[in-house]
Amino acid sequence: MARNKHPEETVRLILDVAFRLFMEKGYEHTSIQDIIKHLGGLSKGAIYHHFKSKEDILFAVADRMTSESNQLLANVRNRKDLNGREKLKAIFKVSLNRPVQEELFAVAPNLRGNPKLLLSLLQETIEDAAPNYILPIIRQGIADGSIETDYPEELAELIILVANIWTNPMIFNNSADESYRKFMVFGQMLKGLGVDIVDGEMTDRVRELSSIYQKNKLHSAH
Amino acid sequence: MARNKHPEETVRLILDVAFRLFMEKGYEHTSIQDIIKHLGGLSKGAIYHHFKSKEDILFAVADRMTSESNQLLANVRNRKDLNGREKLKAIFKVSLNRPVQEELFAVAPNLRGNPKLLLSLLQETIEDAAPNYILPIIRQGIADGSIETDYPEELAELIILVANIWTNPMIFNNSADESYRKFMVFGQMLKGLGVDIVDGEMTDRVRELSSIYQKNKLHSAH
DSSP states (O other): OOOOSOHHHHHHHHHHHHHHHHHHHOSTTOOHHHHHHTTTTOOHHHHHHHOSSHHHHHHHHHHHHHHHHHHHHHHHHTOSSOOHHHHHHHHHHHHHHOTHHHHHHHHOOOGGGOHHHHHHHHHHIIIIIIIIIIHHHHHHHHHHTSOOOSOHHHHHHHHHHIIIIITOHHHHOOOHHHHHHHHHHHHHHHHHTTOOOOOHHHHHHHHHHHHHHHHHHHHHHO | OOOOSOHHHHHHHHHHHHHHHHHHHOSTTOOHHHHHHTTTTOOHHHHHHHOSSHHHHHHHHHHHHHHHHHHHHHHHHTOSSOOHHHHHHHHHHHHHHOTHHHHHHHHOOOGGGOHHHHHHHHHHIIIIIIIIIIHHHHHHHHHHTSOOOSOHHHHHHHHHHIIIIITOHHHHOOOHHHHHHHHHHHHHHHHHTTOOOOOHHHHHHHHHHHHHHHHHHHHHHO
């Protein structure tokens, strides 16, 4: 690969390669040297020109995934044709069906073995997803009468934490059936909190994603 | 301090001192040397006779706290005079009111700065508390008709994770008011799942513990 003259393309290439390696080998087992090897002609100096450290690359990779995904969430949040409850449902559907999901579940490592990735997902969930996407939707739902709660901030945080963390087979290493049952309980929890939005299409999709992930784990064990 | 002739008392002393130092300085900032210094005349060799490493001491400290607390939970689980729903309520009351709580909240560090402690709490919650204490109570509740669910394992795990992790100010560094509101949402979530057990006494106690913790944080910031 020839040295790229456009810095933003160099950065994109570094992140593409790093993402793939972090997912395949795990963050801890990927060295800057591994990343360079897969970048063809790029020098160590060229990487360090853009990133101070491997950790810097990790956060850039996570940031990029997050901002792609956040664009989809923002599109739902900004729609004018749905009430709050409908938007909350739409946001879970969009998340489960976004293009990167199958690829991610097909190559993702167990996040418990990658504490830095897990911590970054946790932080992003609490500090970005909850206040910037879920909370405005819940506030709209309170205003339009489709959601009833006295504690919108806490409800937003709990919902997205349970969805992103507890029902996530990459963290808990659940089987397809366990993931399905967790999502059923998540749906009942939401219903009990006055937000009845989980349907069969969503629980089927969760089972499917979890089974893709388990096949990948089975592969990498051999 | 004279060298103790009874090994179980030596171990107890090491754990007492280590617990105090881990809580005050943080696990990462406590060295074996610090522990020795606070043990008076005990030699490095005497510590290594009982523990392979500092991490070994940490797990022994956590195990001891857990087994003290588990004894209280087992007492509730084994009672014959309560149905499942009543036992679940009693178990939360006992946990909030157990003697070690105020001391713990008065000296505890933020667990996000102590990933090893956080991970061990998470693991203990999922692998011990959920299956051995909450699940048998939920199964009893299903049998006696006081709890209704098709997914007892998942319900047990979700309930205890939200209680131990999400409503825990040591992890999320919540103010007393935020902790109170989180516990209110936790109560509504339980009610929605058919387990209406959170009462004013419990939410008041959560506010009180969280405020003890915040005072301690204020102190250690100076």
